[in-house]
Amino acid sequence: MRRTPVFIAAALLASTAIAACSSGGSSSGGSSGSVTIKAELPPNTGAISAADNAGLKQLTGQYEAAHKGVTVQWLPNNTASITQANATLESQASGGSAPDLVWEQYGPVTSGALPNGLLQNIKPFLEKPNPYVPGNSSWLSLFTASTVPYMTSQNGDIDIILGSNVETGMFYSKAAFAKAGISATPTTWAEFIADLGKLKAAGVTPIMFADGGLCNPSWFERLATSSLLAGQVSQFDVNHAQVTNGLDVAVGIHKGIISMSNPRYAEVWKLLGQLASFSASGEASYDACSDPNSTTPPLSSQSLLVQGKVGVLWGGSWYIPQLDSAGFSGKYGVFPEPPITSDSTPLGLGTSTVGMIGGPNGNGQWGVTSQQADSSMDAAKTATVMNFVAWLFTPQHLGNWIKINQAGADIPTETGAPAVNLPGLSSLVPSGKVGTVVDVVLDDVLSTAATNSGLRLVQEYIDGQLPFSSFSTQWQSLLTSSAEQYATTNHVNLGSY
Amino acid sequence: MTMTYVQSLRRRWRPRYRLRAVLVVLLLPSLLLIGIFSYYPAVRSLIGGFYQWNGFSPPVYDGIEQFKQYVQAPNFSTEVKNIAILTGGAILITLVSQFTAAEIVMHMPPRAASVAKYILVLPIVLPPLVLIEVWAYLFQPGSGLLDKVFGSVGLAQPTWLSDPHLALVSILLIGFPWISNLGFLIFLGGLQNLPKDVLDAGRLDGLSAVRRVFAIDIPLLLPQFRIVVILSGIYAVQNFVPILLLTNGGPGTATLVPGLDMYQSAFSNDQYGYGMAIGTLLFVVMLVFTLVAMRLLRSRTA
Numbered sequence: 001m002r003r004t005p006v007f008i009a010a011a012l013l014a015s016t017a018i019a020a021c022s023s024g025g026s027s028s029g030g031s032s033g034s035v036t037i038k039a040e041l042p043p044n045t046g047a048i049s050a051a052d053n054a055g056l057k058q059l060t061g062q063y064e065a066a067h068k069g070v071t072v073q074w075l076p077n078n079t080a081s082i083t084q085a086n087a088t089l090e091s092q093a094s095g096g097s098a099p100d101l102v103w104e105q106y107g108p109v110t111s112g113a114l115p116n117g118l119l120q121n122i123k124p125f126l127e128k129p130n131p132y133v134p135g136n137s138s139w140l141s142l143f144t145a146s147t148v149p150y151m152t153s154q155n156g157d158i159d160i161i162l163g164s165n166v167e168t169g170m171f172y173s174k175a176a177f178a179k180a181g182i183s184a185t186p187t188t189w190a191e192f193i194a195d196l197g198k199l200k201a202a203g204v205t206p207i208m209f210a211d212g213g214l215c216n217p218s219w220f221e222r223l224a225t226s227s228l229l230a231g232q233v234s235q236f237d238v239n240h241a242q243v244t245n246g247l248d249v250a251v252g253i254h255k256g257i258i259s260m261s262n263p264r265y266a267e268v269w270k271l272l273g274q275l276a277s278f279s280a281s282g283e284a285s286y287d288a289c290s291d292p293n294s295t296t297p298p299l300s301s302q303s304l305l306v307q308g309k310v311g312v313l314w315g316g317s318w319y320i321p322q323l324d325s326a327g328f329s330g331k332y333g334v335f336p337e338p339p340i341t342s343d344s345t346p347l348g349l350g351t352s353t354v355g356m357i358g359g360p361n362g363n364g365q366w367g368v369t370s371q372q373a374d375s376s377m378d379a380a381k382t383a384t385v386m387n388f389v390a391w392l393f394t395p396q397h398l399g400n401w402i403k404i405n406q407a408g409a410d411i412p413t414e415t416g417a418p419a420v421n422l423p424g425l426s427s428l429v430p431s432g433k434v435g436t437v438v439d440v441v442l443d444d445v446l447s448t449a450a451t452n453s454g455l456r457l458v459q460e461y462i463d464g465q466l467p468f469s470s471f472s473t474q475w476q477s478l479l480t481s482s483a484e485q486y487a488t489t490n491h492v493n494l495g496s497y
Numbered sequence: 498m499t500m501t502y503v504q505s506l507r508r509r510w511r512p513r514y515r516l517r518a519v520l521v522v523l524l525l526p527s528l529l530l531i532g533i534f535s536y537y538p539a540v541r542s543l544i545g546g547f548y549q550w551n552g553f554s555p556p557v558y559d560g561i562e563q564f565k566q567y568v569q570a571p572n573f574s575t576e577v578k579n580i581a582i583l584t585g586g587a588i589l590i591t592l593v594s595q596f597t598a599a600e601i602v603m604h605m606p607p608r609a610a611s612v613a614k615y616i617l618v619l620p621i622v623l624p625p626l627v628l629i630e631v632w633a634y635l636f637q638p639g640s641g642l643l644d645k646v647f648g649s650v651g652l653a654q655p656t657w658l659s660d661p662h663l664a665l666v667s668i669l670l671i672g673f674p675w676i677s678n679l680g681f682l683i684f685l686g687g688l689q690n691l692p693k694d695v696l697d698a699g700r701l702d703g704l705s706a707v708r709r710v711f712a713i714d715i716p717l718l719l720p721q722f723r724i725v726v727i728l729s730g731i732y733a734v735q736n737f738v739p740i741l742l743l744t745n746g747g748p749g750t751a752t753l754v755p756g757l758d759m760y761q762s763a764f765s766n767d768q769y770g771y772g773m774a775i776g777t778l779l780f781v782v783m784l785v786f787t788l789v790a791m792r793l794l795r796s797r798t799a
Contacts, residue, residue, distance in 0.1 A: 083765040090552045090767065115553040115767075212659065212747070282638045282656030284748035296633045297658055297743055309639070449766035456572075460749030463661050474571065 034069040035384050038376075039101035040077045042363045043085065044291070048074035055401025056392070063391045070384060077103050083448050086114060093118050093373030100374055100385050104367045106360050107444040109160045110153045111246040112490055119367035120377075121157035125386040132394040142395060146434055147413040149242030150360045161389060163364020164402045164410035167428035168219055168316045168357040169334045171323070176204045176311035177333075185335035188350075189271075190343035196278040199311040207312040209279035209462065212298025213287025214451065216314050217458045218442035219357045220275070224268040225258075225438040227340045230351040232257050232264065233436045238497050243359070243437040246445050246486050253483035254494035258440055260476040267347050269461070269471065271340065276462040280310055284459055288315055292322050302326065316358070317428060318409040336428050355430030356437050363402060363410050364392075441478065447489075450482035546774035551767040563774035572750050572758070579665060580734060580754045586669045587733035588726055594675040595725065596718075599684035600710060614685070620677035629739050632671045636743070658744050661751040668752055671739050680725040687721040688714065723794035727787050734783055755779055 045052040048060070053074070060072045079085040082105045092098040098118075108114045130139040140148060147165070151158045170192070172185070177195075180202035186192040196206035210216045226233075229252075236252030239245050244252070252258035260266045276283075287298035294300055302319065304310045306328045313319070314337075323332055337357065341350040368385050371377045391397065399417030402410050412418075439445045441454035457478065461471040487494050546563060548556035567573060602613050635642045636657040644654040657667040672678075691714065699713050715722070737756035740746060746753035746761070755775055763772030 081765075086767070087552075087764040094553050113767075115551060118553065212745075282659040284659035284744070285638050285656055295637075296630060297636075298745075299637065303640075447766065449762070449768060452761060452765060456747060456749050456753070459747050460661070463748050465661050465749055465751075477571070 034071070035381060036071045036073055037101060037381075037385050037388055038073050038075060038099040039366075039385075039388075040099050040103040041074050042365075043077045043079040043103060045077070047076050055404030058404075059392060059397050059401055063388055067387075070388070072388060075099055079103075082108065082444065083452075086448065089373075090115065090118070093369065096373065096375035098369045098373040100369060100377060100381065101366050101389065102369055103362070104160055104365055105362065105444070106150050106160050106162060106365060107439075108448070109367060110150070110241075110243075111445050112154060113246070113444050113447055117370055118373045119159040120370050120382060121159055122161065122368055122386060122389075123156075123158040125383075125390075126158055126161070130390045130394060131387065132391055132397075139390065139393070142393070142414045142416070144413055144415055146242060146355070146430075147360065152241060154239055154245055154247050160365060160367045161393065162360040162413050163366075163393065163398055164361045164412055166316045166318060166358050166361040166410055167336075167355060168314065169336045169428040170312055171305060171315045171319055171332055171334050172312045173305055173308060173310075174331055174333055175308065176202075179204060180311070185333065186338050188343055189338050189340040189348070192338050193274060193278070193344065196275075196312070200278060204311045205280045205309060206278040207275070207280070207314070208286055208301045208304050208310045209276050209283055209314070210286035210288045210298065210301045211455070211459050211462055212284045213289055214442055214455055215288040215316075217455060218439075219288075219314065220272055221268065221442045222357050222437060222439055223337055223353050224271050224340060225265070225440055226356050226435065227349060227351045227353050228264045228267055228345075228347055229257065229438055230349050230435060232262075233438055236497075237436055242434070244439055244445065246447075246490070247492060249438075249440050249445050250483040250486045250492065250494055251497045252440075253479045254487075254497070258479060260472045260479075264347050266472065267345050269475065270468065271344065272458070273461070273468060279462070280304070283462055288313065292326065305332065316409075317411070321409050334427065351435055352430075353435075354428070355434045358428065359437075360413065361410050364398070364413075441482065446482040446486050450478060450485075453478055542773045542776050543780075545770055546777040548770045549768075550770040552763075552769045553767075556770065559770065563771045564778065566771065567758075567775050567778065572753055575750045576753050576755050576758060579750075579752060580756075582665055583669065583754060584730055584733040588729050590669070590675050591678065591680050591725060591729040592722065595678060595680040596684050596722075598674075598676040598681055599688055600714070602685060603688040604706070617676050617681060621679070623677075625738065626742075628672060629742050632739070633743055636667060659748050661748050664744055664748060664751045668739055668743070671743075680729060683721050683725055684718065687718045691717055719794055723791060726790050726794060730786055730790065731783055734779060734786075 041048060041053055041056070047053070048057050056074070060074065064070060064072060077085070079088070085103065085105070086108055089098060089102055089104065093115075102119070104114065104119070109119060126140045127138055129136040130142060133139075133142065136142065143151075143162075147162055151160055151162050153159055170185075176199060177183075180195070180198040182195050182198055186195050199206040209220075233244070236255055236257050237244060237248050238251055239248050241248075249258060256262060258265055260269075285297050285299055286301040286304075288301060290298050290300040292300040292302050301310070301313050302315070302322060303326075305313045306323065306326050320334075323329070336354045339350050339352050340348045342348045366389065368382060368389075369377055392401070393414065395412070395414045395417040398414050399412045402412050403418065441450050442458070444451050454475075457466065457471060457474055460466040461468070466474070483494065486492070545556070547558060547560060549559045549563070550556035598617060602610050602617070605613060638644060638656045638659070639654060641657075643657065647654050655663055658664050695713055695717070696709075699709050704712060734754075735756060737754055737760065740752050740754060740757050741760065744752045746757050756779065759772045759775035759779065761772075762768040762775060
């Protein structure tokens with residue numbers, strides 16, 4: 001009889017431990033009439049109470065007041081990188097405990113890098129009117145023409161909604177340009193390289209090509225590849241979208257167009273070698289997309305421009321408020337990436353590249369999780385979540401919260417949404433239709449593994465550890481293996497295209 | 498009422514039996530949790546190396562292909578070279594700095610030794626991330642303390658973490674002077690327990706301090722050296738956090754090590770099976786390293 005309590009205690013302890021280990025963190029469902037939407041905030045914006053999220057908080061409060069029984073629980077999103085965000089999401093999804101509305105980047109979603117079935121196809125909702133826009137016939141029609149292709153997956157589904165754009169350009173120190181006797185901003189890539197030479201001759205370190213992160217390297221790849229392959233893109237652009245996706249690129253590699261044996265493609269990397277020769281050393285310590293307050297590498301390169309250590313930085317529209325707050329207001333100018341013409345290389349086509357690098361931004365990129373990834377999700381809850389998203393994506397609302405969140409450095413993706421008119425910003429925005437954007441390796445198109453390996457190769461090439469011939473061999477090997485891997489993973493027969 | 502032999506036996510054994518039962522019950526939660534959180538993941542990892550798995554879709558059996566893939570990968574030789582340098586360097590600087598510090602403290606006046614001991618041991622409580630953050634500041638190009646010092650004496654300012662020839666050395670520099678660690682305490686404890694008669698004999702023989710270290714201290718502290726070598730070796734192989742935070746394996750592959758490759762394969766590239774294969778290989782290598790170290794540094798004394 002004495003043993004009984006001992007065994008009961010053991011059983012209790014064991015069952016408690018098992019229960020503790022097996023319990024997931026599933027979101028609360030809506031079966032009781034009340035719905036709690038678990039939503040991820042834009043990355044690195046702190047909690048919903050943070051100043052960066054004041055616009056979202058305000059809109060959420062208004063929505064909850066108008067929709068009794070619906071509560072939105074915003075979750076902070078402290079993400080160091082896209083890859084980390086993906087890993088976190090996949091980890092949560094594998095346990096069925098992902099949030100309902102998750103932050104994601106369009107690249108991994110539309111390219112298929114993120115596992116299929118993790119996010120829901122929200123196209124049926126977007127094809128209907130946005131209920132908060134009077135007279136609207138289709139929610140999709142509110143988005144700018146260049147935005148929809150960014151949201152569309154290979155199979156035509158829309159698994160992600162995009163709220164804001166950023167644009168990129170060359171930010172230069174007016175003092176440095178004056179010292180080098182440069183009176184006008186360059187209009188061609190050849191002029192740009194010549195200006196970098198003038199800066200160097202004047203004793204100014206011309207540029208910091210920051211390759212500690214993906215921004216500058218992937219921007220260059222996108223810029224030069226889109227430009228130099230503009231005449232050949234139709235041969236592998238089987239998806240016919242604004243931006244080439246994994247399938248397009250794999251087909252291009254299979255056909256030998258995206259190949260180091262294609263002089264046009266090889267020229268992309270020769271031009272990078274030319275640009276990198278003007279770069280300050282220590283490129284891997286910096287990332288063009290790092291927070292200016294970051295103290296852990298890769299650091300922001302903005303302080304180099306502010307301190308007069310370099311003449312030019314390749315940055316984005318978000319630099320404008322950041323440089324201004326660093327006291328550099330009025331001391332810098334910005335110009336869009338100049339086109340690569342035949343003055344730079346006989347293979348140059350002079351294609352305008354304005355707006356090719358910019359595009360959807362992290363602020364306002366969301367996907368709705370599937371029931372497999374989020375056990376609390378069902379049809380009714382999906383409808384509630386999308387209704388809340390429709391509220392956020394009413395043009396007036398979208399413009400307001402993005403303006404508050406990003407001090408106006410981001411440009412809303414919907415027409416009619418109010419935006420701040422910051423000096424210099426307008427020159428970075430494309431005035432007409434943007435040509436087909438060719439992403440290859442460095443933007444998570446084929447796979448994250450390929451992107452990581454590609455960045456390492458680019459760093460070694462820029463550092464001078466790899467001469468062009470070795471870089472070329474290894475890059476080609478990466479292209480071939482990544483395309484094969486893509487075809488295997490996605491069950492695609494590349495020979496059929 | 499006479500107690501039979503069996504009753505007597507029961508009475509004698511019952512308390513011990515009850516104690517064991519209580520011990521088992523008390524241990525059960527710990528065993529259960531260790532099983533779930535330590536042994537299960539380890540075993541799962543060993544098995545996982547044989548499967549292709551992206552963390553979401555069902556795993557696909559792949560035999561030893563992922564092990565072969567890693568060994569044949571272009572970066573494999575670089576990773577082996579880097580980890581060999583880091584591990585060898587870490588063991589060397591650990592042994593030299595911590596043993597030297599322990600010797601110095603051991604032969605200081607008692608009060609000074611006590612103070613020095615606390616000062617040297619206290620930084621152990623510093624979270625590693627804080628230490629890395631401090632070194633991130635020290636290494637900052639141009640504005641970091643090291644570059645400022647170099648600049649102030651007219652020397653070129655290196656880009657510590659982004660120069661491919663310096664990056665690995667910079668990683669080794671983290672934690673300088675490398676004293677505040679467990680090894681220091683192990684050596685100090687060993688020195689404090691050296692047999693007095695042997696030390697007295699050495700003193701009578703007129704051994705100098707340096708001769709004493711090599712003739713008495715080191716030979717008698719071989720068990721401690723063995724523990725420190727094994728612990729610091731395993732730590733160097735496993736600890737890719739400074740690399741992850743400061744260089745991410747770069748520039749290029751200048752600081753890429755198997756641990757980081759394992760982490761990135763699994764958590765960045767969604768190649769969980771491949772990551773587990775690397776982890777399994779690392780486990781085997783560390784096991785061999787441990788056995789070799791135990792064999793080479795076995796005590797020669799009875």
